[in-house]
Amino acid sequence: MAALSHREGAGDPPAPSRVLTRREVWLRQQRRRAALIAASSMTAVLLAVVLIVPRTPGWPTVKKTFFNGARFRQDFPDLLGYLWTDVKLFLTCVPFILIWGVALAMMRNIRNPALFPLRAFAAAYTDLFRGIPVILTIYLVGFGIPALGLKGEFHLLWFGGRWNSAYLWGPVALILAYSAYVAEVFRSGIEGIHESQRAGARSLGLTQTQTMRHVVLPQAARRVVPPLMNDMLSLQKDVALLSLLGVYELFRRAQVIKDRTFNYTPYVVAAVIFLILTIPETRLVDWYSARHRRRTGGSQVA
Amino acid sequence: MAALSHREGAGDPPAPSRVLTRREVWLRQQRRRAALIAASSMTAVLLAVVLIVPRTPGWPTVKKTFFNGARFRQDFPDLLGYLWTDVKLFLTCVPFILIWGVALAMMRNIRNPALFPLRAFAAAYTDLFRGIPVILTIYLVGFGIPALGLKGEFHLLWFGGRWNSAYLWGPVALILAYSAYVAEVFRSGIEGIHESQRAGARSLGLTQTQTMRHVVLPQAARRVVPPLMNDMLSLQKDVALLSLLGVYELFRRAQVIKDRTFNYTPYVVAAVIFLILTIPETRLVDWYSARHRRRTGGSQVA
Amino acid sequence: MNGATPKVEIRNLRKSFGTKAHRRTVLHDICLDIGEHEVVCLIGASGSGKSTMLRCINMLEPVDDGEIWLHGTGGAVDLAEPGLDPDPIRRRIGMVFQSYNLFPHMSVLRNITLAPMKVLGRSAGDAKATAMHLLQRLGLADKADAYPDQLSGGQQQRVAIVRALAMQPELMLLDEITAALDPVLVGEVLNVVREMRNDGMTMVLATHEMGFAREIADLVCFLQDGVILESAPPAQLFTEPQHAETRDFLARVIASGRL
Amino acid sequence: MNGATPKVEIRNLRKSFGTKAHRRTVLHDICLDIGEHEVVCLIGASGSGKSTMLRCINMLEPVDDGEIWLHGTGGAVDLAEPGLDPDPIRRRIGMVFQSYNLFPHMSVLRNITLAPMKVLGRSAGDAKATAMHLLQRLGLADKADAYPDQLSGGQQQRVAIVRALAMQPELMLLDEITAALDPVLVGEVLNVVREMRNDGMTMVLATHEMGFAREIADLVCFLQDGVILESAPPAQLFTEPQHAETRDFLARVIASGRL
Amino acid sequence: GDDESTTTTQAPATDAPSTDAPSTDAPSGDAAACAEGKTLEAGMLTIATGDPAYPPYVIDDDPASGQGFEAALAMAVAAQMGFEGDAVSWVRTGFDEAIAPGEKTFDFNLQQYSINAERQQVVTFSDPYYSAPQAAIASADSTLQISTIADLKSLNIGVAAGTTSIDLVENVIQPDSQVQIFNSNADANAALVNGQIDILVVDLPTALYLSAAEFDNAKVIGQFPASAGSEAEPWGMLFAKDNPLVECVNMALANLTASGELATITDTWMGEYTEAPEISMG
């Protein structure tokens, strides 16, 4: 049998303007095909929607009550004016939720048998606050605690007021509830890191905390980005629940307009505003994760 | 220097009634200490609550409106009677959500460049339905689609009725929304499985589907149990949102009682019922995951 | 030695890693014929591209350019052809990875029987019997119900070998399959490889154990920086290397007492 | 050879795995003295307990019973004492794992400099200089910015070695550190190990390379089924083994051409 | 979470005539002197209503204008207590904000809250100022022929949350399929238009308002007779529990009754909202 071996230079051959390889040609074809499929299926779906929906008997009503152009133009700037309240509430809650959530996740991961009570506490906490509907937590904390008749003032970032303010207990309720969800997300991430990573870190003399901070959590956090985004997106919308406590925000505003006009267009407007807010977020996070994976990862199986 | 080696039998020494080793003594001590800490901290917290809370000026009111014994006894069986509606709705949605969620997650994981449109579709879908508040999805689907004026009947498990029924479009709205969340949870699980696992499976001749089914998904599913439970618990409570469409279920019932009596005890009852339902679930799932980890895992780092 | 008909013909294989901006070619225009029922050993420094070459043959890495013809029942296919369905090919090719790639959620037995059952359609009983026989042979019968994370390094490696063997492929790609094994087991694996060859299997091995290569190979290829510098039967390559670089490598191997 | 003062004294070490119902003891009443500045090699069949023993010395596995005395600045500590804080101990002990355990989210350089910076408080510049020097020495300078998953097996193993070396521990535990290396690199690692010993480090190596053990060890321990059957300087153990089992193992090693 | 009702609360069914004055023997006196120093903010009366507030109770969702039954009544009461013009401030509350225990953001709240014993344990009500019968509406193109309550039994019936219409449906009509409760009149109306419910039960003034030209998609089927009134629960103004201001408001109401001003306001705003065919008990 024959065995051949060529050597055309040890370094990389310079290739300023070369003929495409078979693979490159194929990749181009595939991309073109993909574009074609995408375009044609999009067109088909759009056509179907555009042709069928207006033929349904109720379309004029739906158009008037859900996709009312005049209302849209009027409500969009109106509702936008209330967005800042949601954003402020959201931004107030997020850091507390993340910190407390990570802390709870780490408590559940404690292995020292003497610290079992901490672990049990964290488990009980997550069970409790995931078990109770968020809305009930908001009711119980947001109406129950102020009803105790506390006196005084509070100041928290951009919010301030009396001790029974909805701007205090509302965020507290959300933090209590969402930290339980976020804790479980982080726990799944932490438990997903192979034990050998801990062994590697601890063998180098890193303490338990350093191991968490530099080795386990960074890997865990990256893995749980999608479910964490789930919770952040839910939170962004659940701040609207604080309207129960009297916070007047975007969603409440939409509701008021709807109840006044019997027209659902403000809800569509609210949905559009939320989408304008969230889609760039999710795209950015996705892009960032994909880039990190590409940079640090090995080869992908074809 | 000296080196010693004893051999006291190649097999395991039988140890029917032996003296405790140092480690066993220590473990016992630690457990006793843990129990002590747990007991004392619990007592301290309980004492604090029991002593402080009743001294607040508003406690009598809070007790009467949130923790009203007479109402509790009356509302508990009443509300329990409405639980079955929630459970039915939940059980109807879950299989669809899981199947559609996994399917979406797998679409996002497609690597064939020609199938890029599917991937883009799945990404757009999750972006859309995570971006819109669930409640808006329910409004838009639950009131919007029936408004198109469809005629006919439907039958789905235990539900049946007219084509504009809340029992049809309500679950559809929840499935649309929650499958987006669940898809992202599964995606994080799938992406967390190291590429070498795929390589191992594909090299054995397993197809893409078989690799997913037997190698990737089982590992992914186990890792994402906590965030998946998050979503299942949220769903269990969000079926209450279908009351917006007129479904008369537990939470709505609690509201009706509250609205009639201005007393929040029915909400506390609802919370208790949800906890009775969910805590055994979470404990069971946790126990099962821990057992699996113990059975298949290597040693844990001390 | 034998094998006038080639099993695999590699022609001008080129493979690179990295992004457009930072591209590093790790296999340069590799040409190699692997005869039917032959054992070909790839030797060379760490990082010279041995594993990458095996992965390319198994279609696990898309190649940049070149051809890899696999001959067998039903004619020849070019594994480097983009868009080729890999599944029917891969069931004819077995692979043992340098990092084992066992499935941690399955017991040893299930790791081994999964593919025979799902891909070849073997019955559970059949698959188990084959698996237990092979496990027995490599001294692992008592670990059938253990999980990969509960095994020692050498035990994991043996499970990986058994998993690939259980598929009874035409062509076997073996990446450093003796690295974690004790010398006694290395001898046993050597025997297994010999038997497989006699049963008609073709094999490509990447190995650092020159002794192993010398004993078993029909052809030894010396890789350096992604280039096959020299390939010859072991008797020739180890005693009269043609290339200055090969001589140098072997000299340093001998100097460090490893040949 | 030398080392009248022991660095590590292992007394009646016992270690088992599994649940109460399915308990398997993998180390039986191990007794061993490791002299200061000595190199002790653990040899034995795959699964005999070498890695487990190293992990016990590094407090990564809780031991069932026995004592492991570590001598050094500030007296002796018993590593087997339950509840002992492992952190100050572990920074005195380095370990290279059989499976490397590199951190996949960090570049090679960061893998190496993390512990010197966080544990020893080295400056970034210092840590980087040490790391680059060691990487250079093992032929990896151009991989400093790569990530573990982008490295070949042997490259990963070298990074693991460098990571442990960069901590300059008193005691080094090395688990099969040459398994994935080519013979030339094995020679280089041998040199590094020799230098480290001359610099005063104590080392325990688990290895399957008898040649390696013979060249470098002050003491070779032969493990079988979790028992140290025999321990002696290599000259003695490899030529006049006392135990029938040792003789048998060595005979089979020789028969398979691996000594 | 649930999207809690923020709607106006509807009135209970009752056969009490709309002219029924507060049945109180509270002494008429100087309500202004009484209110001195008892309001949330000195010199200022804070009145709450729903968001939005519907006609005929508040016209154009603008209570400060004093247009609409409750708006006009509240302004008259305020005037009695010495608060005129800028001294009256209107706020909006959701249902829960209004009823939750603890401090309130208003002196009193009126949005058709019906008085019952249980509620009175948590909040304090003024003397009643009105009560309205319940009525049923159907979508404009409905062909339903309803003459007796028995005709309703087989229908899908909807109500709005926070109303006592629920009691009427559950206790008197007792329909075959479960009552459907919606968060607001708007949602219930949408369900009615979609055919998800056949009829909607609300208080008669609201029913007449909903069937008015503005939305043009509902018509009144009929009002329920007095004998169907599950419990006659007239409407009162809502105060924080044991708020001393209630005395003064009651005093003002008594004065307004005595002077006939209450009857005038009622006639002005509610006069055209009392006419509808009656559904017989069958």
Ligand SMILES: Nc1ncnc2c1ncn2[C@@H]1O[C@H](COP(=O)(O)OP(=O)(O)OP(=O)(O)O)[C@@H](O)[C@H]1O
């Ligand atoms: N996914 C990847 N991304 C970037 N570079 C890679 C990747 N995989 C391998 N390489 C590089 O390609 C070269 C060849 O790697 P390969 O694994 O084939 O070496 P090898 O000959 O098997 O070495 P060893 O004997 O150490 O296993 C190495 O320099 C390695 O760093």
Ligand SMILES: Nc1ncnc2c1ncn2[C@@H]1O[C@H](COP(=O)(O)OP(=O)(O)OP(=O)(O)O)[C@@H](O)[C@H]1O
């Ligand atoms: N976490 C674990 N759970 C159960 N058994 C284990 C675990 N770790 C190791 N073992 C078992 O303990 C025994 C000794 O394992 P160890 O890793 O120490 O072997 P070794 O001598 O290093 O072998 P090798 O040369 O193959 O690396 C093996 O039989 C192994 O299966």
Ligand SMILES: [Mg+2]
């Ligand atoms: Mg390799």
Ligand SMILES: [Mg+2]
């Ligand atoms: Mg080992």
